[in-house]
Amino acid sequence: MSDPNDNPARSRRRRKRKSYALLILAAGMLAFCVAAGTLYYVLRPTTLRIAVGPAGSDDQKLIQLIAQTFAREGSSVRLTPITTEGAVESIALFTDGKADLAVARGDLNLPASAESVAILRKNVVVLWAPSGLPAKGSKKQPTAKIKSLDELAGHRVGVIGRTQANVALLRSILKESGINPDKVTISQFATNQINEMARDQSVDAFMAVGPLKSKITVDAIAATAAARGEPKFLPIEVSDAISKKNPIYESEEIPASIFGSSPQRPEDKIDTVAVNHLIIAAKSLSDTAVAAFARQLFTNRQQLARELPTASQIEKPDTDKDAALPAHAGAAAYIDGNERTFLEKYTDYIWGAILILSGLGSVGAWFKHYWNRDEREVYVGHRDELLDLISRVRKAETPEELAQMQNTADGILRHALDCYDDGAVEDGDLSVIGLALEQFHHAVADRRTVLNAAAAEAPPMRARQTI
Secondary structure, three states: OOOOOOHHHHHHHHHHHHHHHHHHHHHHHHHHHHHHHHHHHHHOOEEEEEEEOOOOOHHHHHHHHHHHHHHHOOOOEEEEEEEOOOHHHHHHHHHOOOOOEEEEEOOOOOOOOEEEEEEEEEEEEEEEEEOOOOOOOOOOOOOOOOOOHHHHOOOEEEEEOOOHHHHHHHHHHHHHOOOOHHHOEEEEEOHHHHHHHHHOOOOOEEEEEEOOOOHHHHHHHHHHHHHHOOEEEOOOOOHHHHHHHOOOEEEEEEOOOOOEEOOEEOOOOEEEEEEEEEEEEEOOOOHHHHHHHHHHHHHOHHHHHHHOHHHHHOEOOOOOOOOOOOEOHHHHHHHOOOOOOHHHHHHHHHHHHHHHHHHHHHHHHHHHHHHOHHHHHHHHHHHHHHHHHHHHHOOOOOHHHHHHHHHHHHHHHHHHHHHHHHOOOOHHHHHHHHHHHHHHHHHHHHHHHHHHHHHHHHHHHHHHHHO
């Protein structure tokens, strides 16, 4: 059995203890890095790419303002606008997965995975025909040639905007109104060709699709009034039927005087059709990210409207499951107040982390036991040696033998305490050593008493033998 007081042995134990401490430190640093990385991953802002166009349009300006507002306030969701040539290209990028969100009209060819997040505005259809300019010197206003949709057959309609969606919408309105769309000539004009369209005498009626307060629509009506006389607004009396057959459209009313009050344009409210212009997201996009985006958007709506008045038209989408374009689950959760709490979202992760930590604790305990296996084996040997010393004490012949045994027992105790400090032995093991030492010291005391008594009797006996 090695001497527990051996300096090399104690040096090895110190080196081992130092190595174990460094290992624990490294494990702690690793755990800290993992925790910090996880926290950064969970709390880092989510960046969503949104396709919008064309450049310089109201849509592009609004999305740019939203992105700047989110970034300025340090929001949990940020936007990266991708400027496109128009809604068709935006939808193409969205379909190809190159954009997470897109700004588009609801009646465009949207992919099956598209769901609504927010309504940026309602686009209403405005149809009007010129009345003609009064004759020179006459104050009497001429009567418009076209007074209703029924009279459009055989005439030409100028449509503002190059998108084919406007043409398809006009044809749907004509068909539902009982007019053969093929008997109506449709010409499209860009938004920068309004004056040219207004002066074109071959155009008998005009159509614009946009917000009620759209500057383009107001300017077009004013331009045609100046060039061709006051407009006669054409109501779409079949708007209810259109909305029922195709829920992507809605029946709306254009209020009186919305396009001008002197003179009144229109003089009275008229029925029309509306289609939503909205932000769409893929159904697979994270519910948490979409809910956070919707919350930030509607929370900042008033602030956005102060900087850009068109933001006041932002509305929440219909969360009814039967809606023509259903709301994204994340947006619906926010709108309906069904968002999950932090614990509801991350309960599975929390329990998983607890199980992992529990497993790591068990692995750490096993590793600690394995790391200290040599020290524990030495401890067991010293414990057995201490029990053997108790037997040897009773056979000791001299005080010097007892002193040597006590030194050995002291070394065993010192080593046991070192093992306890290193974690190689538990409290119960130390209690066993204490009990054995107690018995050892009793045995030493008893044996010393016997030896002292024998030493006291020895001189008289030698003296009698000498006489």
